[in-house]
Amino acid sequence: xxxxxxxxxxxxxxxxxxxxxxxxxxxxxxxxxxxxxxxxxxxxxxxxxxxxxxxxxxxxxxxxxxxxxxxxxxxxxxxxxxxxxxxxxxxxxxxxxxxxxxxxxxxxxxxxxxxxxxxxxxxxxxxxxxxxxxxxxxxxxxxxxxxxxxxxxxxxxxxxxxxxxxxxxxxxxxxxxxxxxxxxxxxxxxxxxxxxxxxxxxxxxxxxxxxxxxxxxxxxxxxxxxxxxxxxxxxxxxxxxxxxxxxxxxxxxxxxxxxxxxxxxxxxxxxxxxxxxxxxxxxxxxxxxxxxxxxxxxxxxxxxxxxxxxxxxxxxxxxxxxxxxxxxxxxxxxxxxxxxxxxxxxxxxxxxxxxxxxxxxxxxxxxxxxxxxxxxxxxxxxxxxx
Numbered sequence: 001x002x003x004x005x006x007x008x009x010x011x012x013x014x015x016x017x018x019x020x021x022x023x024x025x026x027x028x029x030x031x032x033x034x035x036x037x038x039x040x041x042x043x044x045x046x047x048x049x050x051x052x053x054x055x056x057x058x059x060x061x062x063x064x065x066x067x068x069x070x071x072x073x074x075x076x077x078x079x080x081x082x083x084x085x086x087x088x089x090x091x092x093x094x095x096x097x098x099x100x101x102x103x104x105x106x107x108x109x110x111x112x113x114x115x116x117x118x119x120x121x122x123x124x125x126x127x128x129x130x131x132x133x134x135x136x137x138x139x140x141x142x143x144x145x146x147x148x149x150x151x152x153x154x155x156x157x158x159x160x161x162x163x164x165x166x167x168x169x170x171x172x173x174x175x176x177x178x179x180x181x182x183x184x185x186x187x188x189x190x191x192x193x194x195x196x197x198x199x200x201x202x203x204x205x206x207x208x209x210x211x212x213x214x215x216x217x218x219x220x221x222x223x224x225x226x227x228x229x230x231x232x233x234x235x236x237x238x239x240x241x242x243x244x245x246x247x248x249x250x251x252x253x254x255x256x257x258x259x260x261x262x263x264x265x266x267x268x269x270x271x272x273x274x275x276x277x278x279x280x281x282x283x284x285x286x287x288x289x290x291x292x293x294x295x296x297x298x299x300x301x302x303x304x305x306x307x308x309x310x311x312x313x314x315x316x317x318x319x320x321x322x323x324x325x326x327x328x329x330x331x332x333x334x335x336x337x338x339x340x341x342x343x344x345x346x347x348x349x350x351x352x353x354x355x356x357x358x359x360x361x362x363x364x365x366x367x368x369x370x371x372x373x374x375x376x377x378x379x380x381x382x383x384x385x386x
Contacts, residue, residue, distance in 0.1 A: 026360040029172040038211040068115030069096035074175040075121040077247040082186045084240035089190040099129035119145040124370035125153025134158035172362040180340040202333035225352025230281040236265040237285035248346030255361035256354035276306040286312040
């Protein structure tokens with residue numbers, strides 16, 4: 001597995017299509033981190049098996065109680081994806097909200113979600129809204145799990161338990177491998193709590209299969225982002241794939257300063273379809289439940305002249321006819337086990353578009369690695385009596 005990953009990394013990092021040599025600096029860290037994901041997932045699995053204390057703590061807290069996930073930005077879309085899977089795995093209500101929603105309306109959010117335990121996600125462990133939410137919940141004596149890639153952060157002091165994934169952190173600014181590694185850690189945790197041996201086995205096989213898949217597909221995806229200029233980018237998904245579409249739109253916006261939107265796939269017909277043209281790239285994340293209808297929409301949009309990138313587990317002749325680029329995952333694993341791989345095409349696409357515009361995706365403009373607010377100058381205020 002490592003041999004395949006290394007070969008893909010060297011080839012993709014050093015050249016771009018058309019024989020042009022890519023910049024040795026701009027986007028280098030982001031590309032390395034995207035391509036390193038299979039190796040990072042192996043380490044995530046190893047660390048999970050060593051974290052028996054967390055597993056015991058989760059069992060003792062009872063997995064039958066409703067969960068609330070609280071986060072910002074990419075971590076929020078990650079939380080929504082986890083919540084969707086845990087609802088199915090654990091057969092218990094799991095919900096996600098942006099940290100600001102909890103801060104401004106804590107009692108309403110807790111009542112609406114019925115949450116009895118809360119996971120707070122912050123890659124840096126420094127996100128102001130998340131720390132304020134953790135402080136609020138500590139005051140209310142709510143059981144909390146802090147999740148961060150920071151080895152040492154204030155979040156750890158504020159939460160009942162802390163999950164730390166420093167090996168998955170990025171040196172670049174945007175979340176790529178930390179997003180998928182945290183997702184896979186929670187998938188493993190949910191599978192263990194639910195006693196789902198099939199899912200555990202599927203996750204064990206994922207890194208090696210993803211390394212092989214990356215070697216075959218990474219350059220194709222990057223080429224699409226460089227060979228044509230698009231004015232608009234749209235990402236579509238149903239069910240949990242909708243949250244992957246939201247994350248994909250954010251990646252495109254962050255890495256390339258492009259205008260990107262995300263919709264539930266079939267909602268695109270109800271107004272947003274007006275944007276479809278030969279200047280629009282529309283990406284589909286096909287789901288098992290809605291695939292037949294989603295394929296029909298892909299055909300409609302191709303007739304309108306839009307370019308389509310389709311990420312599907314299995315290719316069909318119709319999909320090939322109606323795709324500018326069709327990326328096949330080709331996995332036998334359950335749908336939720338494929339989520340981490342499904343995220344990667346948008347990461348590579350956003351990187352390629354950013355580089356084609358002369359930007360440095362390692363350091364997107366106007367952004368910082370963590371949103372840390374000065375309490376005297378802005379941000380959600382602490383609520384009295386909350």
